[in-house]
Every structure is written in structure tokens, then in C-alpha cells.
Amino acid sequence: MPSLPSLCEITAQARAKRERRKDARPGELLEAALELFVEKGFAATRAEEVAKLAGVSKGTLFLYFSSKEELFKAVVRENISGRFTEWSAELEAFEGNSTELLRHCMTAWWERVGSTKASGISKLMMSEAGNFPELAAFYQEEVVLPGNDLIRRVLQRGVDSGEFRQLDVEYGVYLLLAPMMFLALWRHSIGLCTAHDATLDPVAYLNTHIDNLLLGLRVRPEAGS
Template sequence: MTEGSSVSRDAPARVRRKDDRPGEIIAAGLAVFGEHGFERARMEDVARRAGVAKGTVFRYFPTKEALFEAALISRISPVFDGLAAMVERPDASARELLGNALDAIYAQIARPELSALMRAIIAEGPRFPAILESYHRLSISRGQAVLARIVERGIESGEMRRGAVADLPMIIMAPAIMTLIWQATFGLVQPVPPERFKAAHLELLDGLLARPAGP
């Protein structure tokens, strides 16, 4: 009886440890990609940092590309899941939706691991199309859909005016993309807090908002 009780107490701990393992490997992968980039990152380094055998890493992530995509999903998908739900709020104005979207995006930009992923995508994406495709599918295309919906609602409500920006909603995020690139490249030379970029970004968005006709 005592022995059986001991086994039952230990089993949940082992299950929890096994369930935590993919997240631990992803966190280790983020660190290794950040230090070495995509090409020079090695799965054995990921395994060592995660405290598991190399075979365990491949059991969950059969390729380095699969691990990189999992890292993107872990950091990006929750953001766009929240934005997709937020944009359908019937009581929110288009300007409020844009502000909330920027809050979520700039909160992610402030995270060092996202800058590390962006460095890898910018520097190595042309040589590794799989990571470009993953980022486009998981981030860019979902962001475009959210922006298009916000602009559509803004035009319907009269808050936004039609024009070149409304026809190409992705341009709304140009300052955020610049912020990402800045943080990933020149951030050490000339650091600029993401909050300043966000404030300037919001001010630029005023050009998209409808204005009453002049005299």
C-alpha cells in the first residue's frame, strides 16, 4: 500500500515534467537562435541548454526549421489570437482598435527574444526560405487580415477615409517594422525605447482618420 502510494505521488511529477519539455526546448532554442543565428544554431546546443538528450529534441522537433517555427508560434500566435478576437468587438472604435493592436505589438517588440528572431529572419531568410515562409504565414498574413478588418470597420463607421493607406493596410505597421529592425540592428548603438516609437506611430496614424471638410 505504501509503495503504491509512493508511485502514485511520483507519477504526476513525471507527467508534468514530460509535458513541460517542449516549452523548455523552445525556450532553449530561442536562446540559441539569439546567440548564433539560424544557420550556426545546432540542435546539440539546444539540447544541452534544455538539459535533455539530443534525441529528445528531435523527438519533438524533427528539424531545425520545425523548432524555429515552434519558437515563432510560441511568441507570435497568442498575440494574433488576441487581436483577431479584439477586432470583432462591436463597441470599439477603429482608433481604439488600432491603439490596442499597437499596444500588443509593441509589447512584443520590447521582448529581446523577438529581436533575436528578427535578426535571423532578416539576415538569413533569403538563404533559408522556410523560415521566411513560416514568419509570413504566422505573423505577416495574420497581421494583414487584422489590419484590413480594422480599416474596413473604420471606413464603414466614417472614422477613416479612403485612400492609398486604406487600400494597402499593411503600410499602417511600417513604423512597427522599423522599430523591430532598429532594435535588432542599431539598438546597441543608438537605443530608442519602444514607447517612443509607439507614440510617434500613433501620431502618424492621425493621417488615416477622417477629418471634417474645411470651409
């Protein structure tokens, strides 16, 4: 018959469980905050609601995040801006041509961000940025500018290799951003209440956009060549 654990062992196990729970709390709070920010918006989301959804007290939330604004910034970093270093390295290591890279970037965006709750952050910022200029400046610095830079590098790679025609790369960035922003808005607005049989297929939509975009970007062979 196995021996019963000693009091010291029980105490150690309880302490370890508490420590594991403590370590998990920031992630649980960020997950709860993302859900509520996307569902209700920044202004309408209250700190106590986030704490309740995460299963902790409001005081516990403020042990980890000093304000609702700092909580929002942490949500953005966890889900988007904190991944730019990884995405930049992936771009640098990509071995295919620029056509393949462009298609990979746009479909990967949908898989990793667009199809997740994190895409609702874009809609939130579009609707509430004017009321929260500090958060708008933060989002511009940590998401918009690095994101634009990644797209710019993809386009410039194609131009430099001779695959893409010469173009105004700065405005070319918005050609790629447009379908992403449309899908983010659609997914968190009309897409929530559209009948299933009429629902837009995001992957098919992106592929159609990419196919048409590439018709304009690719260098065309000269007539008679």
C-alpha cells in the same frame, strides 16, 4: 509522529514527477530555442545547444521535434502565429472607435511581441529568409499574411465608419508595419549596445508615430463646416 510513505506511494510520487517533467519539456525546449535563434540566428543554432540549454539530451529534443526546421516552426507558432485567432477575436469584440482600435493594436503589439524575445524572429527572417526559402514561405503564410490582414481590417473599419479617409488600404498596411519592424530591428541590434541615457523610448516612439499617422488618416471637416 507521522507515518513514513510506503514504497508504493514513493513510486507513485516519482512517476508523477517524471510525468510533470515530461509534459514541461516541449515548453522548455521552445523557450531555449527562441533564445538561441534570436541570439545566434537559425543557421548558427545547433540542436544540441538547444537541448543543453533546456536541460535534456539531443535525442530527447528529436522525440518532440523531428528537425531543427520543425522546431523553428513550433517556436513561431508558440510565440506569434498561434495567437492570431485570439487577436482576431479581440479585434472583432473591440467596442471603441477605430482611432482607439488602431492605437490599441500598435501598443498591444509592443507589449505582447515587440518588447519580448519573440520580436527577434522578425529580424532573423529578414536576414536569413533568402537562405531558407521553405522557412520563408512558412513565415509568409503563418505570420506575414495573417498579420497584414489584421491591420487591413483595422484600417478598413475606420474607412467604412467614416472616421478615416479613403486610402489604398493595401499600402496603408505598411504605414503601420514600418514602426513595428523598425522597433524589432532596433531592439535586437543597435538597441542592445546603445548607452542607457540615449536609448530610444519605444512607447513614446510608437505614440508619436500614431499621432502623426492619424493626422493623415482622419477625415478632416470641410472648411467653413
